[in-house]
Amino acid sequence: MNTWLKRGLLVVGVLVGVLVLAVGAAVAYGQLTYRRTIERDLYPIEADTSPEGIARGKYLVEHVIACSGCHSEHDGGVLSGTFENVSLGPIRGTISFSNLTPDVETGLGAWSDAEIARAIREGIGRDGRELYIMPSQKFHKMSDADVAAIVGYLRSLEPVRNELPEMSGNIFGKTALALHLLTPGAVGDPITAPRVAPDPGTLAYGEYLVTIGLCRDCHGESLRGGKSPAADALPAPNLTSSGHLGAWTEAQFIDTLRFGTTPEGRLLDPEQMHWPLYGQMTDEDLSTIFQYLRSLPAD
Numbered sequence: 001m002n003t004w005l006k007r008g009l010l011v012v013g014v015l016v017g018v019l020v021l022a023v024g025a026a027v028a029y030g031q032l033t034y035r036r037t038i039e040r041d042l043y044p045i046e047a048d049t050s051p052e053g054i055a056r057g058k059y060l061v062e063h064v065i066a067c068s069g070c071h072s073e074h075d076g077g078v079l080s081g082t083f084e085n086v087s088l089g090p091i092r093g094t095i096s097f098s099n100l101t102p103d104v105e106t107g108l109g110a111w112s113d114a115e116i117a118r119a120i121r122e123g124i125g126r127d128g129r130e131l132y133i134m135p136s137q138k139f140h141k142m143s144d145a146d147v148a149a150i151v152g153y154l155r156s157l158e159p160v161r162n163e164l165p166e167m168s169g170n171i172f173g174k175t176a177l178a179l180h181l182l183t184p185g186a187v188g189d190p191i192t193a194p195r196v197a198p199d200p201g202t203l204a205y206g207e208y209l210v211t212i213g214l215c216r217d218c219h220g221e222s223l224r225g226g227k228s229p230a231a232d233a234l235p236a237p238n239l240t241s242s243g244h245l246g247a248w249t250e251a252q253f254i255d256t257l258r259f260g261t262t263p264e265g266r267l268l269d270p271e272q273m274h275w276p277l278y279g280q281m282t283d284e285d286l287s288t289i290f291q292y293l294r295s296l297p298a299d
């Protein structure tokens with residue numbers, strides 16, 4: 001064989017070998033760290049079950065955050081959980097979106113208030129295991145009062161018995177979860193000091209609502225457009241002034257979220273952009289979100 005050809009084959013062989021080793025190492029590391037346990041004290045949170053607390057929790061869960069987009073069979077539905085079989089290239093898996101109702105065996109009935117709050121804000125399950133896909137990193141800055149209100153609201157729900165399959169996957173599925181290849185890692189730094197939300201109506205409060213409201217999960221970290229990791233997701237437009245919003249008035253923004261039609265006359269798909277849920281935020285909160293989006297640098 002010609003020496004150049006030999007050398008060429010050798011180089012290709014080495015490259016393929018390195019690639020196989022790298023994938024093998026990633027898969028092995030993924031299997032080892034899958035559902036790792038995190039030792040951490042619970043930050044004390046007590047559910048706010050006052051009528052105001054439950055109302056605040058319901059407002060956040062249903063209209064600001066749309067937890068039902070994941071934890072229910074359908075948007076705005078009962079939070080008794082659901083599951084989805086995923087198939088993406090070699091990745092196969094079952095994602096279980098936990099039952100959040102107070103059923104003792106299949107829901108959160110046996111969890112303490114602080115354990116539920118830690119799962120929401122720190123991404124750690126009751127048994128200390130790392131949670132996957134749950135967007136806790138966006139809830140990490142949630143105030144103590146708001147998380148206590150959410151726990152109070154979850155406690156007020158009717159218990160629904162709904163046994164779900166365990167989250168599982170083939171080796172590629174587990175690797176993708178363990179290495180956070182498809183969604184950001186859920187686990188955040190330990191919360192050790194009280195958290196307070198910015199004052200309502202301020203730009204900082206607009207940012208707070210946009211962050212816990214998960215707008216960035218689809219519209220991108222910089223809000224300049226993006227896409228949710230869901231398989232059938234539509235692109236989510238740029239929400240800064242360099243997008244359509246640059247030409248909208250505040251009233252037009254509020255109407256878009258209330259009625260699902262943009263000033264340009266486009267209908268927003270309610271399965272992708274949960275406007276029927278967000279559209280029931282108060283005028284003040286929608287206005288604050290608009291002011292915050294307006295304050296972002298346009299490119």
Ligand code: HEC
Pocket residue numbers: 061065066067069070071095096097098099100116119120125126130131132133134135150167214
């Ligand atoms: C993007 C989808 C998504 C959204 C939105 C979401 N969750 Fe989750 N959540 C999950 C998934 C998936 C799990 C299961 C994680 C696991 O088992 O590793 C989970 C787990 C949890 C758990 C731990 C339950 C258990 O049995 O381990 C709690 C509590 C929880 N979510 C509360 C909420 C609340 C409250 C909201 C809204 C404020 C919310 N989640 C929004 C996907 C989501």
Ligand code: HEC
Pocket residue numbers: 064210213214215216217218219228233234235236237238239243244245256262266267268269272273274278289
């Ligand atoms: C699950 C993904 C997802 C989340 C979360 C989400 N959006 Fe959207 N959004 C979309 C998609 C997709 C579209 C485009 C829908 C269409 O064209 O039918 C859209 C469209 C919009 C539009 C119309 C923009 C334009 O240029 O026409 C606005 C405004 C908007 N979203 C604001 C928000 C705000 C504010 C939040 C947070 C409270 C949010 N979205 C959360 C996916 C999402």
